[in-house]
């Protein structure tokens with residue numbers, strides 16, 4: 001509840017926050033105007049939650065009205081969302097699930113609560129209508145090409161449907177004449193995010209959209225059931241090698257697709273979106289060490305697999321970050337001494353003064369970083 005209601009909702013609280021800020025930073029006219037309309041006059045890009053839609057038992061759509069400075073996204077892109085939980089700002093990326101053509105000026109994100117997940121649980125269980133969140137501009141390369149549309153194969157699993165849904169909604173809004181096959185995986189019908197809307201789209205667009213909603217934990221069509229297998233491709237989409245394919249889902253699914261597309265010589269036709277970094281196989285010999293955070297003077301013990309960003313957070317620090325998967329460079333800090341391992345490639349970095357991405361690097365022995 002804290003993040004969405006604390007400074008933003010009540011004018012009196014906003015005034016208190018402003019007075020607090022004036023003790024550490026000179027105030028400018030925008031600070032006073034922010035009291036009147038936090039979306040229009042704030043110095044940061046923010047959004048107000050306008051609507052909450054429960055999609056499944058653990059997934060929720062937040063319809064957000066962005067403030068000044070927002071620029072329309074392209075279908076498939078994501079946005080960084082910042083929330084303050086117990087006084088600490090946490091930032092995570094969420095794909096935009098609405099179409100850019102949405103007429104009311106709002107956009108939506110659809111969040112699935114991850115077990116033990118700080119931000120996803122907060123957004124799914126605690127977000128309230130009227131609450132404000134911090135936003136980045138939309139970003140990302142997982143977008144449909146502009147120009148003449150080629151036949152598409154969309155593959156997703158779980159919450160990986162979100163960028164795909166933005167693409168489908170956009171194509172439907174524009175009444176695009178492209179041939180589309182969707183292959184989507186979820187444990188059960190009740191867990192399938194956007195289940196009814198997908199069925200309705202397919203019914204409305206029978207000659208252009210074929211949807212295959214595969215259940216991994218529910219009986220159904222025996223030839224298209226369970227987790228992804230290469231036979232599913234042949235069953236759902238015989239001409240998969242000739243289509244542009246957009247895929248979003250867990251690491252294992254994306255790894256399978258990448259090896260199938262590479263083996264078929266079609267790697268260039270596969271476009272993947274990851275919610276988590278692709279990690280190198282665990283190094284059995286990897287040991288961690290003592291981590292010294294030079295600015296704060298804090299110390300922590302780390303194993304050889306936990307990202308230094310999480311080590312710092314566990315030690316009570318709140319380092320700047322964005323994607324938490326090595327794409328935005330928002331977490332980069334200086335390595336003062338010692339050695340870190342990049343968990344994606346296994347590569348070691350030990351040059352003093354080198355900038356390292358702490359969301360994807362772990363301690364490889366004792367290490368000191370500038371935090």
Ligand SMILES: Cc1cc2nc3c(=O)[nH]c(=O)nc-3n(C[C@H](O)[C@H](O)[C@H](O)COP(=O)(O)OP(=O)(O)OC[C@H]3O[C@@H](n4cnc5c(N)ncnc54)[C@H](O)[C@@H]3O)c2cc1C
Pocket residue numbers: 078092093094095096109110111112113114115116117118119120121159162163274275276323325
């Ligand atoms: C480009 C991009 C787009 C994304 N779009 C969406 C989206 O549309 N909908 C959505 O629900 N999420 C999306 N995510 C994932 C999202 O950013 C968070 O990682 C996720 O909500 C978990 O954050 P948390 O704070 O709840 O978990 P944390 O507190 O950061 O982590 C808690 C535990 O969950 C694990 N964990 C972290 N992320 C995931 C994950 N994605 N799946 C399973 N376990 C995880 C961690 O390893 C840790 O053990 C996207 C991520 C990226 C990079």
Ligand code: FES
Pocket residue numbers: 321322323324325326327328329330331332357358359360
């Ligand atoms: S948080 Fe984006 S690269 Fe580390």
